Amino acid sequence: MSLFKALKPEFLNYSAAESGPFKSLFNFRQLWRSRIIILLCVALTPLICLAIFTFLVTKHDTEREIHLRTIRLASNAKRTISFFFEERQAALDFIVRSNSFDQINDNSQLTNILQSLKDSIGGFTDLGIIDATGRQLQYVGPYNLQDVNYSSEEWFKEVSVRNYYISDVYLGFREVPHLIIAVKHTLPNGLTYVLRATLETKRFNEIISNLNLSGTEDAFLLNKQGIIQTPSRSHGKITEKLTLPVPAYSERTEVLEMQDNNDRKIIGYAYIPETSFIFMLIEKKSELMRPWRSSQEIIIFFIVLAILVILAVIYRVATHLVNQVFLADLKRVQTLHEVEQSSKLASIGRLAAGVAHEINNPLAIINEKAGLIKDIFSYKEEYKHDLKIIGLIDSVLASVERCAIITKRLLGFARHLDVSIQMVDIRSVIEDVLGFLIKEAEYRSIAVNLDIEENIPQFETDRGKLQQILLNLVNNAFAAMQDNGHLDIKIRLLEEGFVSVSVKDDGSGIPEADLKRIFEPFFSTKTKTGGTGLGLSITYGLIQELNGKLNVVSKFGVGSEFTILLPLKNTRATKGKNK
Amino acid sequence: MKILLVDDEYELVSTLAERLSIRGIDADWATSGKDALAKLAETNYDLAVLDIKMPKLSGLELRKQIQTIQPNMRYIFMTGHGSAEDFFSASSEEGADAYLVKPVNIDDLITKIHESLARQALGASGPIEQ
Numbered sequence: 001m002s003l004f005k006a007l008k009p010e011f012l013n014y015s016a017a018e019s020g021p022f023k024s025l026f027n028f029r030q031l032w033r034s035r036i037i038i039l040l041c042v043a044l045t046p047l048i049c050l051a052i053f054t055f056l057v058t059k060h061d062t063e064r065e066i067h068l069r070t071i072r073l074a075s076n077a078k079r080t081i082s083f084f085f086e087e088r089q090a091a092l093d094f095i096v097r098s099n100s101f102d103q104i105n106d107n108s109q110l111t112n113i114l115q116s117l118k119d120s121i122g123g124f125t126d127l128g129i130i131d132a133t134g135r136q137l138q139y140v141g142p143y144n145l146q147d148v149n150y151s152s153e154e155w156f157k158e159v160s161v162r163n164y165y166i167s168d169v170y171l172g173f174r175e176v177p178h179l180i181i182a183v184k185h186t187l188p189n190g191l192t193y194v195l196r197a198t199l200e201t202k203r204f205n206e207i208i209s210n211l212n213l214s215g216t217e218d219a220f221l222l223n224k225q226g227i228i229q230t231p232s233r234s235h236g237k238i239t240e241k242l243t244l245p246v247p248a249y250s251e252r253t254e255v256l257e258m259q260d261n262n263d264r265k266i267i268g269y270a271y272i273p274e275t276s277f278i279f280m281l282i283e284k285k286s287e288l289m290r291p292w293r294s295s296q297e298i299i300i301f302f303i304v305l306a307i308l309v310i311l312a313v314i315y316r317v318a319t320h321l322v323n324q325v326f327l328a329d330l331k332r333v334q335t336l337h338e339v340e341q342s343s344k345l346a347s348i349g350r351l352a353a354g355v356a357h358e359i360n361n362p363l364a365i366i367n368e369k370a371g372l373i374k375d376i377f378s379y380k381e382e383y384k385h386d387l388k389i390i391g392l393i394d395s396v397l398a399s400v401e402r403c404a405i406i407t408k409r410l411l412g413f414a415r416h417l418d419v420s421i422q423m424v425d426i427r428s429v430i431e432d433v434l435g436f437l438i439k440e441a442e443y444r445s446i447a448v449n450l451d452i453e454e455n456i457p458q459f460e461t462d463r464g465k466l467q468q469i470l471l472n473l474v475n476n477a478f479a480a481m482q483d484n485g486h487l488d489i490k491i492r493l494l495e496e497g498f499v500s501v502s503v504k505d506d507g508s509g510i511p512e513a514d515l516k517r518i519f520e521p522f523f524s525t526k527t528k529t530g531g532t533g534l535g536l537s538i539t540y541g542l543i544q545e546l547n548g549k550l551n552v553v554s555k556f557g558v559g560s561e562f563t564i565l566l567p568l569k570n571t572r573a574t575k576g577k578n579k
Numbered sequence: 580m581k582i583l584l585v586d587d588e589y590e591l592v593s594t595l596a597e598r599l600s601i602r603g604i605d606a607d608w609a610t611s612g613k614d615a616l617a618k619l620a621e622t623n624y625d626l627a628v629l630d631i632k633m634p635k636l637s638g639l640e641l642r643k644q645i646q647t648i649q650p651n652m653r654y655i656f657m658t659g660h661g662s663a664e665d666f667f668s669a670s671s672e673e674g675a676d677a678y679l680v681k682p683v684n685i686d687d688l689i690t691k692i693h694e695s696l697a698r699q700a701l702g703a704s705g706p707i708e709q
Contacts, residue, residue, distance in 0.1 A: 368590075375601045376601075
C-alpha cells in the first residue's frame with residue numbers, strides 16, 4: 001500500500017474541480033493513462049509479436065526435426081529387419097538349390113547344415129524337411145517333431161502357394177516364442193518339398209534393442225492384427241494386443257501423432273516387406289519437446305524480465321512527462337488565480353479609494369462646520385462654559401476623526417497594491433492591519449496581545465505586500481480560533497539582520513499529515529466553507545518575493561505559530577515608484 | 580500675512596476661511612482655479628492652500644500658473660485622496676511645503692501655515708521636514 005502511495009503520481013490527488021471550472025486544460029488521469037497505453041503498445045507489440053513468432057517457428061522446427069528423426073530411426077530399423085529376413089531366406093534358398101533332395105533328406109547331412117547355419121548366420125533352432133503332403137520327413141533340432149503333419153497349418157498352405165513364408169512370432173507346440181521361415185523347392189521330377197527353419201526370437205529382439213532408444217521411447221514389432229511380436233517397454237507383452245489402433249498400410253515409413261490416455265504420442269512405423277510385421281517406434285511428445293521447452297522457458301523468462309523493465313521505464317517516463325505538464329498547468333492556474341486575486345484586490349482598492357475620497361469631502365465640510373460652531377461657542381461668553389454643547393460638538397469632531405482614520409486606511413491599502421521597496425515601520429504596518437480586524441476581535445472576544453521589541457528600526461521592504469502577508473496570517477489565525485481565543489503577535493530584531501514576526505494562535509492547529517501541504521496551491525480544508533486553498537500559497541509566494549522565510553509550528557488541537565523572517569536590507573530591484 | 584484658500588467645495592473653503600479669520604489669519608477663498616487667478620491678479624498673497632483635485636484646473640496646475648504671477652508664494656496642498664506618504668512625492672516634485680489630508684485639523688493647518696511662512700522669511704525652498 002505504501003509502495004503504491006510512493007509510486008502514485010502527484011496529479012492523481014488533484015481533480016479539475018479543485019482549480020475551478022475551465023481552468024485546467026487537461027484531464028491528467030486520462031492523459032497519463034493514454035500515454036502509458038500508447039507507449040506500452042509501441043514498445044511491447046514488436047516484442048510480443050517477435051516472441052510469438054519465435055515460439056511458433058521454433059516449435060514447428062522442433063516438431064519437424066522430431067518427425068525426421070523418428071522416420072530416420074524407423075527406416076533404419078525397417079532396413080535392418082528386412083535384411084535379417086532376406087539373409088535367412090537366402091540361406092535356406094541356397095541350401096535347397098545346392099543340395100540334392102537325397103542329401104538334404106539325410107539326417108546327418110541336415111544336422112551338418114543346421115550346425116553350419118548356427119555357426120555362420122546364427123539364430124537357427126531347428127530344420128525340417130516336409131513333403132508335399134505336409135508330413136515332416138526329416139527334423140533336426142531340440143524337439144521331437146519327426147513325422148508331424150503340417151498339412152492343415154496355414155503357413156504350410158501359404159508356402160505351397162507363394163513358395164516361401166515368414167511366420168508371426170508364436171508359441172506353437174513348444175510353448176516358446178519363435179518364428180519360422182519356410183522355402184518351397186521343386187525338384188526336376190516335379191515333386192516339391194519344403195525346407196522349414198525355426199528362428200530364435202533372441203537375435204530378432206537384439207536388432208530392436210540395438211536401436212539405442214532413450215528411456216521413454218519404445219520400439220517393437222507388431223503383426224497386422226495388432227499383436228505384439230517383440231518385447232515392449234510400456235505397451236504390453238509379446239502376443240498381447242496393442243491398445244493403440246494398427247496404423248494404415250504404407251509402403252514408406254510414416255509418422256503420425258496420436259492421443260494415448262493423457263499423453264500425446266508420436267508414432268513412427270514401417271511395414272516390413274514380404275512379412276506381416278510392422279515396426280513401431282512410439283515416443284512421448286512431451287519428452288521429445290523437453291529441450292525446446294527448456295529453451296522456451298529461458299526465452300520467456302527474459303521476455304518477462306524485459307517487459308517488466310519496459311513497464312517500469314514507461315511508467316516512470318510517462319509519469320514524469322505528465323507530471324511536468326501537470327506542474328506547468330498548476331503553475332498557470334495558480335498564476336491565473338493570483339492575477340484574479342490581485343485584480344479583485346485592485347478593484348476593491350479602487351472602489352475603496354473612490355468611496356474614501358467621496359466621503360472625505362463631506363467629512364471635511366462636517367469637520368469645518370462643527371469646528372466653526374465650536375469656535376463661535378468658544379469665543380462667545382454665554383456658551384463658553386456650556387460644557388454640554390462643547391461636549392456634543394467634540395463628540396461630532398471625534399466621530400469625524402474616526403471616520404477620517406478609516407478612510408485613510410482604505411486609501412493606504414488601495415495605494416499600496418503596486419508599491420515597491422521602501423523604508424517601512426513595522427509598527428505602523430501591524431497597527432494598520434489590526435485596525436481592520438480589531439472590531440472582529442472585539443465581537444468574538446479574542447484577546448490580541450501585541451509585543452513589539454523597542455529597538456526595531458525601519459527596514460527596506462514592500463509595505464503593501466507586508467500588509468497583505470500579515471493580514472492573511474492574522475485572518476487565518478482568526479479563522480482557526482474559537483471565540484475567546486488568544487492571539488499573540490511578537491516582533492523581534494534578530495542579530496543576523498532579520499526582523500521576526502510571529503503570529504501565534506490557540507486555535508484548532510494543523511494535523512501533521514496536512515502540515516507538509518499547507519503551502520501547496522488549492523490545498524484547503526475549508527473548501528466547503530468557501531476557502532480557495534490559495535491564502536497560504538500566496539502568502540508564501542509574497543514572503544519569498546520579499547527575500548523572507550516562513551516557519552510553521554503547529555500541534556493539532558493546541559494551536560499554530562507562523563513566524564516570518566524579513567531581512568533588514570532588501571537587495572531586490574524595485575518595480576517602480578509610487579506616484 | 581494674507582493667505583488664499585482654493586477648493587471646489589464652497590461649504591468647506593468658506594468655513595475654513597472663517598475659522599482661520601477667527602484665529603487671526605487673514606484668509607480669502609476661491610472655489611475654482613479661475614476664481615483664484617482673478618483674486619491673485621488683484622491681491623498679493625503670502626501663501627496658498629490648494630485642493631489638488633479640482634475640476635478644470637487642478638491644484639498642481641494652478642500652482643504652476645500662480646508661480647508665473649507670484650514666484651515667491653508658498654504652497655500647502657490638501658486632498659481627500661491620499662495620506663501622509665503622498666506628501667513626499669507631492670512636495671518634492673511640486674514644491675509644496677505641506678500636504679494635508681481632508682478632513683483637516685485646524686490646528687495642524689495653522690501650524691503648517693506658520694512653518695511655511697517662517698521658511699519664506701528665511702528664504703528657504705523645498706519641503707518642510709516631517
